[in-house]
Amino acid sequence: MDKSWMMIQDRLKSKEYLEGVQSFIEFATKNLGPQDEIRCPCVDCLNGTKFSRHVVRLHLIRRGITISYRTWVHHGEHAPIFRDHPSMRNDDTETNEPGMTDNHENVDELPTMLEEIYMSGLMDDNIDEERTSSERHNLLKFMKFFDDAQRKVYPDFFKDILPNCDETVPWTLYEVKKFLRELGLGYxxxxxxxxxxxxxxxxxxxxxxxxxxxxxxxxxxxxxxxxxxxxxxxYFPLTPRLKRLYMSKKTAAFMTWHKDKRVDDGVLRHPADGEAWKDFDRLHPTFSADPRNVRLGLATDGFNPFGNMRRSAPGRDIDIYLQPLVEELTTLWEHGVQTYDALNGQIFTMHAAVMWTINDFPAYGSLSGWSTKGYLACPNCNMDASSQSLRSKIG
Known part of the structure; x- marks a missing residue:
């Protein structure tokens, strides 16, 4: 369907725009059936409010349609599957000859993830009606990202040979950082x-x-x-990165592999086969009841919070730099965070817990605050350690 009319600025004088609005109304009527009201995709309503078709038509003519609303999911159009997008088709590799792999399996999932992010914000009609202007603005940004992500990527990535892409490709470090922040991947x-x-x-x-x-x-x-x-x-916040794992159906399935696919045959292949995992389940049955809750390991080797390897690591003062992480982990453990599960199309409360620390013995001392030298060097023996002085060292 031709949607070029959505870009026309002079709406009242454009026959193409008026005909486009009519085609949109007819499309919505055909797909939604005899509903009295439909969502209004004008620049002010942003699909957050329902009106009669007559009012929606007037809004679109007077105010204009949201140009990023390229897939009319609220009006009966199915969201496009990324691997079927024309720019990603490869007609030369469709045969399944021996030794060949399906390119679709390796396709970047960004558009699908953006679609899931957008759809997760539309799960509840009541939320839609009460959505603040800030939340609507975020949805609009994701709609733009979804549209940009489906543009063709050129093999030679240089600005002077890319046609008409100045508005799509960020050309400065600031623009790249801004883009990542808006995707929840900033610091x-x-x-x-x-x-x-x-x-x-x-x-x-x-x-x-x-x-x-x-x-x-x-x-x-x-x-x-x-x-x-x-x-x-x-500091790179943990919560948005954990939530992002559930925004892709593929990675969401991996997140519950220990429950859905693992074979419990007494062989240690996965942390879920270990006694630490099983003992944790017994102590915290509410947490373990939902396999989507996340268990984490914390590794501190090579940890340098300053982004400059010439500076010395914080050593025993590492606890100062762990404060943001500790606060975030406390929230994830005690309260959880609302997360959209793309695999099941559900919103659930995700909790997380740190079950392991991964470090050598000196780093263990810095991380835990326990001395790894002298008479109390053994964290297991504690005060009952058996020690003997060997010249100037304790053995």
């Missing part, structure tokens, strides 16, 4: 004390000096006079 920059005493975060966010050692938060750039923090923790 939070948190200033830290130069002596690793505290983070300038939460209650300390506006302080100019460290509340512990009184060191100044900033160093001064003599060339520009701009305040530059001594240290910056770049």
């Amino acid at each position: 939070e920059a948190i200033h830290a004390c130069k002596n690793d005493c505290t983070l300038f975060w939460k209650d300390n966010a506006t302080l100019e000096n460290c509340p512990t050692c009184t060191e100044c938060r900033y160093k001064l750039n003599d060339k520009t006079g701009k305040k530059i923090p001594h240290k910056i923790l770049r």
Whole structure:
């Protein structure tokens, strides 16, 4: 169906636009049946409010249709399957000859994920009616991403040879970061004390000096006079990344493999076969009742929160830099977060728990706060350790 009329600006004087509006109304009438009201896709309503067809027609003529609403899912049109999009078809590899693989299996799932994100926001009609302008704006952004993701990708990725793509491809680092933030893949920059005493975060966010050692938060750039923090923790939030695992049907299926596909035959092949997992299930039956809840391992080897390998790692002060993660994990454990499961088309409350830490023995000491040297070096023996002095060392 030709939807080029949606881009026309001079709506009242354009015969093509008026005919396009009529074709939209007819399409909705044909697919939705004898409903008195339909969702209005004008630039103000954004499919959040239902009106009679006559009112919707007037809105579209006076206000214009949302140009990113290219797939009319609210009016009976099925969302396109990415692998069937014309730009991704490869007619030369359709035969299943020996040694050949189906290219569809390796196709980027971004458009499908964006579609699922968009659809997850439309699961409940009551939510739609009460959706704030900010939430509507986010849906509009995802609709634009979905449209952009289906554009053809050119093999030679250089700006001077890409035709008419300035509005699609981000050409600066700032634009790339902005795009990733809008997809929920950005990071939070948190200033830290130069002596690793505290983070300038939460209650300390506006302080100019460290509340512990009184060191100044900033160093001064003599060339520009701009305040530059001594240290910056770049924190990548965990929650949106866990939620994103359920936005793809493929990865959502992997998330419950331990429940749906694993064979419990007494052989240790997966963490779910181990005693730690089983003991956790016995202690926390509510958590284990939903296999979509996430169990995590925390690895700290090579952890450098400053983005600069020339700076020394925080060592025993690592707990300062783990504060954002600890707070996020506490929320995921105690309250959970509403998550859309693309595999089942459901919204559920996802919880998460850290079950393992992965590190060598010195890093274990820094992470846990337990001394790994001297008389109490063994975390299992604790106060009952049997030790013997060997010259200047404890054995």
